[in-house]
Amino acid sequence: MDTTGIPHPPHRLPLLGDLIGVNPRTPIQDSVRTGRELGPIYARKIGKTELVIVSGGELVAELNDERRFAKHVGLGVQNLRSIAGDGLFTAYGSEPNWRLAHDILMPAFTQEAMRGYHPIMVEVARELLEAWDRRGTADVSADMTRLTLETIGRAGFGYRFGSFERDQPHPFVSAMQRALRFSQLSAVMPRLVRRALAGSAAANAADIRLMKDTVDEVIAGRRDGPGERDLLGLMLDRAHPDTGERLDPVNIRNQAITFVVAGHETTSGALSFALYYLTRAPGLLARAQAEVDALWGDGPDPEPAYADIAKLRYVRRVLDEAMRLWPTAPGYTRGAREDTVLGGRYPMRKGDWAIVNLPLLHRDPASWGPDAEVFDPERFAPGAAKKRPAQAYKPFGTGERACIGRQFALHEAVLALGLLLHRYDFAVDESYELKIAESLTLKPEGFRLEVRKRTARKLAPVG
Template sequence: MRNDWGGQVLPHPTGRRPFIGDVLGTDGARPLQSTMRRAQGLGPIFELKVFGQKLVFVGGAHLAALMCDEARFAKGVAPAVDALRDYVGDALFTAYDDEPNWRLAHDLLLPAFSRSAMRRYHPVMLQTVRELFDYWPSTPEPVDVARDMTKLTLETISRAAFSRDFGSFENELPHPFVAAMVAALKAGRRKGMLGSVPGGGLLRRRIDRANAHHVTYADGLLDDLIAQRRAEGEPDERDLLGIMLGSAHPVSGQRLDDLNIRHQILTFLVAGHETTSGALSFALYHLSRHPEALARAQAETDAVLGPDPDAEPTFEQVAKFRYLRRVLDESLRLWPTVPAFPRTPREELTLPTGHRMRPGDWALVLTAMAHRDPAVWGEDADEFDPDRFLPERSHGRLPHSYKPFGTGERACIGRQFALHEAVLVLSRVLHRYDIAGDPDYTLQITERLTLMPERFTLTLRPRIPAASAASSPAAVAEADAVPDDGPPSSGGCPVAH
């Protein structure tokens, strides 16, 4: 993939070697985190050279915001994304801008995330939380947060996508389909890293052969599911699969073929559970480390839900959890679960740094760095402070400075799904339980398809909601500031497409 930037040499870490470039010093298990460490002092744009591949990164908030200008920039295609096309083809996330299936799928699926559709998903989300609460007493304490949030979000998205239950709470081992999906995605990530490595083509073919049975199993299961739903006759729109099977484009009359439907389902399964489970896990981590924030969050749940620990929020009440939403926003600012997105210019241009950039050149906007730029977020940018997202503190902030799941038309088709689910889950967990983390735990982050806290556990204790909190002036005032039918504010989503 050409990314030579016309032969320009951008700032880069010291220690570059002939032939291998900047490979030394890169942590293959945690490439993002090692890149962030090595980027210190390099400025808003820098490069790493890995054998013959130039990887350009943007970590400065102002330059990242410039690259979110849709009139001048478009979605680029980085090696890791391109490698996933072997698995999910031209689905929403991996399609090129000029591929017709992207526009077709985007337009057909927009109704799947309308307000009326979200009302249909709300009972599904409540049911999976009930199953989580039934599951926790059967597991040893402390609970593995990433494991259990992943179980929860996978069940939610699979039921919303194609009304399928994977039995995540009934079995300790994941369903074979889940194991196959994860293995295929790990293989795609490895292949993306091998594009410029000598002998990389051979290694990629070996990975394909080793992973072929996983791909065959996952593809076969979904193909059978699609065929079964088609055989049922006139499809309904109870889930994403029904919408894709039964809908035609309102203008062209085109429909998605079965292969692309399979690719879209895989994309929603992966993106819809990985990102949301990571966001929930990071939010719970930060709350467990900040007692004042936890107390405010629980006071808000008590004000909205009342004294019954088993109370479930109505669809309209989810929008009233304004502090919980700020907790999520701040958690995604510090560790966006999708930590980067590629951008390429529509025409040749000169960046404010003086570097020339042509169509075909791409840079990865590192939101995990841009979200911590002190020039935008202040000298305490590394600190957890949900009130950064209060309206009065957000007013005047640099536009496009907060992009946890991409930008522009290719960004967030499922935003409301992710936010509704995450706020709902947090409200129920914090209303029902007091949570406590291991005081000796130091945050460790695993880099799989997305970012996730590693080996983070919580001790849960049944909680009696404070009856007095229901009349707390601050909590009530904030909850009542949102009309009963008011939507959540905009933000991240499960599918950066």
């Protein structure tokens, strides 16, 4: 892309580019700070690679126009292909397996399918509650990761990671976290920096092999068993409704890894941020607890029905607002379908691309007002969305390549957060300041809570 006229950070160096001030552990947060200084579009050069980063609402609305732009697989996402190949998230738009897998898997996210997943989600959430009951403390991000990993494992693949039975993460999880870190750093950082922070290429290859072997074992265990109507069952048993094509074994593995990684990383972060902001705002916490109390009553162990989750409207607003401030998948990349001009002044040739910075887009005062940095779930009250641009909020991506599992993630998150709010009061460490851990996704780092069972509930209906 022609970056003439696009602002860039000061002190650009020969060969190194704009590396001054970039912390390899926090590139997303650095990009937020730089965007605040330079405006709605800026360029950053890392070695020979020049990145164009966009956050202004009007420019993003153009990039989201499917007639002019499409998903671009590059940088960090391209590096993830060593892990997930041509899975839904990492496939090039020209690869036939993307459309084939998308069409085969759509039935896995219908309302009927969601009703089937609901009891599994409740079962896993109860295991989290039991763990917190025993410990009285919560390592929030780690425990939310256990919850969401176990949920996608059981609901999607009939596989138990044993997340709440282990003192240490499942080997798949440890390998995945290292591999994601390696992939992220490989996108823009020099090899010596990557090696110092994420290990060697050989160690990364071993981590990827462990992930693939684990998934292959799960698939092998299901091939000769009874058919199941979960994600893996659809991939193994279902042909494309129009062409009769089936997914090949390698692509089934790639899709399985994609769903395990994407299906838990983002949801766990959203839950963790929601708990952080609620426990820092007693009035908002009380309102959320009043809503779940009104729905589930005074007993300690409610039996959440599938239909209950849609009634937790304020809990949903809390999650939406948490994903606004810290969208756990913090950006996406859009490529020009043909030669075009962005914003009437930035020429783009066919194939040129730009990165949408979601934390900045979601804080754009033009869309969200002068208090855009403030956590306020009322931004998602009924009718509020009509007062802001349609493209101002994109935590699940955009267009036909947006997250296929959005409803799964939201149902799981609202259910889990509702049960936690119904069961516990929370004691916070007032000295804790929010610190963001970055890998493929964003999560609070070092965020812990003391939890105790609630003894009093307000059961008046909530408006």
